[in-house]
Amino acid sequence: MRLLLTVLISSLSLPALAETAAGTWLTGPDKKGQVGHIRLAPCGSALCGTVLKAFDKAGREVVTPNVGKRVIWDVKPLGSGTYAGRMYVSMLDKNVNGEFRVAGQAMTVKGCLGPICQTQKWRRID
Numbered sequence: 001m002r003l004l005l006t007v008l009i010s011s012l013s014l015p016a017l018a019e020t021a022a023g024t025w026l027t028g029p030d031k032k033g034q035v036g037h038i039r040l041a042p043c044g045s046a047l048c049g050t051v052l053k054a055f056d057k058a059g060r061e062v063v064t065p066n067v068g069k070r071v072i073w074d075v076k077p078l079g080s081g082t083y084a085g086r087m088y089v090s091m092l093d094k095n096v097n098g099e100f101r102v103a104g105q106a107m108t109v110k111g112c113l114g115p116i117c118q119t120q121k122w123r124r125i126d
Contacts, residue, residue, distance in 0.1 A: 010124065019081035021047055030118035031091060033057035034064070037125065047075040065088055070072065075100060079121075083095050087111055 027036045037052040049072030054064045061103070075085030086099040089111055099110040105124040110117055 018044070019104075021077075021083050021100050021102050021107060023124050024052065024126035025049075025107060025122040027122050027124050032094060034062065036066070038072065038122075039126075040075065044074075044075070047083070048073045049075070050085070073099065074077075089113070 021040050022042065024037055024039045027038060029035050031046070034054055034056055036054045038049045038051050039077065040047045040049045042048075047120055048070055050070050051064075051068065053065045054062050055065055056062050069088075071088040071090075073086055075083050077083050081102040083100040084100070085098050085100070086095055087109075088095050096111045096113045099112075101108040101110075107122045108119060109122055110119045
């Protein structure tokens with residue numbers, strides 16, 4: 001009975017855990033075709049994201065000025081797997097408002113500079 005109760009409680013909490021933005025994500029390719037691993041983790045009362053690694057089009061690890069840099073910060077939940085925060089866009093050398101929508105192992109990341117927005121699909125890797 002105790003095991004059944006534990007399994008039931010665990011299964012009830014899985015959907016909530018699956019909708020968290022915390023974790024390591026593989027980004028979509030940028031204009032150069034490069035992708036990165038970004039770790040979103042708690043920092044203060046929000047989540048922040050740091051670039052762990054970057055890879056070229058062929059999948060070879062590359063060193064860029066953004067590796068090790070915090071590029072996402074002040075990310076807070078809005079509900080239903082949606083988060084809002086700020087992010088640095090290296091191609092523009094600008095900080096922009098960001099929206100993060102988590103659905104299972106995927107996250108849609110949207111950054112807007114004024115009325116112009118761009119979207120990427122990211123995949124959870126950890």
